Amino acid sequence: MVTERIVGSTTGLASVLERVGMVSRSNAPVLLFGETGTGKEVVARLIHQESSFRLGPFRRVNCGAIPPELIDSELFGHEKGAFTGALTQRQGWFEQADGGTLFLDEVGELSLPAQVRLLRVVQDGEVVRVGGDRPVRVKVRLIAATHRDLPEMVEAHAFRDDLYYRLAVFPVVIPPLRDRPDDIREFAEYFARRASDRFGVRPVPVTDEHERLLREYRWPGNVREMSAVMDRAVLLGQGRSLEIAAALGRGGPSRSVSPEVAAALAPAGRIVPLDEAIRRHIEAALAETRGRIEGPDGAARLLKVNPHTLRARMRKLGIAWSTYRER
Numbered sequence: 332m333v334t335e336r337i338v339g340s341t342t343g344l345a346s347v348l349e350r351v352g353m354v355s356r357s358n359a360p361v362l363l364f365g366e367t368g369t370g371k372e373v374v375a376r377l378i379h380q381e382s383s384f385r386l387g388p389f390r391r392v393n394c395g396a397i398p399p400e401l402i403d404s405e406l407f408g409h410e411k412g413a414f415t416g417a418l419t420q421r422q423g424w425f426e427q428a429d430g431g432t433l434f435l436d437e438v439g440e441l442s443l444p445a446q447v448r449l450l451r452v453v454q455d456g457e458v459v460r461v462g463g464d465r466p467v468r469v470k471v472r473l474i475a476a477t478h479r480d481l482p483e484m485v486e487a488h489a490f491r492d493d494l495y496y497r498l499a500v501f502p503v504v505i506p507p508l509r510d511r512p513d514d515i516r517e518f519a520e521y522f523a524r525r526a527s528d529r530f531g532v533r534p535v536p537v538t539d540e541h542e543r544l545l546r547e548y549r550w551p552g553n554v555r556e557m558s559a560v561m562d563r564a565v566l567l568g569q570g571r572s573l574e575i576a577a578a579l580g581r582g583g584p585s586r587s588v589s590p591e592v593a594a595a596l597a598p599a600g601r602i603v604p605l606d607e608a609i610r611r612h613i614e615a616a617l618a619e620t621r622g623r624i625e626g627p628d629g630a631a632r633l634l635k636v637n638p639h640t641l642r643a644r645m646r647k648l649g650i651a652w653s654t655y656r657e658r
């Protein structure tokens with residue numbers, strides 16, 4: 332079966348996978364550049380799986396989602412009593428990834444003070460927990476990623492040049508989906524099959540007309556947006572068709588769509604009931620976080636609400652988080 336990690340392996344991602352093959356067997360740090368939604372985590376996991384660190388853990392940290400006051404505790408850990416609320420000792424992400432790979436996603440969001448402390452760990456291979464004084468040796472394969480222009484940030488003194496050169500030993504640029512038109516159909520077929528399995532509807536083939544519509548779109552959200560569009564197209568079609576045009580917002584659904592589903596898809600510019608708007612917003616957050624509700628990568632953090640509040644609202648609206656979990 333086609334998987335996300337090899338979609339486009341002979342077309343748009345061929346050069347990326349060639350570079351992955353070059354660097355995977357080494358322990359050199361890798362810096363992934365790419366727009367949001369291009370699949371940086373997929374590439375990072377592939378590097379991990381092909382490396383000598385593959386038997387160790389793979390840990391992903393979204394640097395942009397950690398409050399500045401918690402960055403040291405999250406990355407390097409803390410000792411019991413180090414600060415108010417530190418009731419137990421905690422290993423940071425570096426220690427948790429020991430023997431494996433640490434993926435620092437959105438590394439460009441780190442503050443300058445945090446960059447200094449990260450540089451020290453990258454250079455020395457040791458962490459000191461908050462409130463501690465004993466260095467802890469860690470052996471970690473480091474992969475960083477960003478959607479930002481780090482060289483430009485270095486020029487503007489918003490990102491440390493010494494940290495940049497440490498992380499960018501082997502840079503890999505992942506092209507946006509709009510620059511990979513030959514990958515469009517393969518992605519569409521993969522996501523359509525996956526959505527059919529997830530939602531329990533009959534699979535419908537992707538046609539040449541579907542491909543034409545998908546190729547005409549610019550994909551600002553890249554592969555992640557493609558996944559959401561195909562989910563929507565499958566749900567709207569209910570096993571009878573793929574409603575690509577409607578999923579892209581190009582006109583209403585066809586007559587094959589049930590009245591209930593058609594009613595749920597408001598035409599552009601029409602005001603929908605508040606509960607429906609809230610439902611769509613929550614569903615978009617769940618799709619983004621793959622069904623995760625709590626934690627730094629959860630929908631509650633994304634929506635800036637308490638997880639218990641979010642669960643209560645989901646129960647009221649009949650939203651099942653498990654629908655958005657990848658299988």
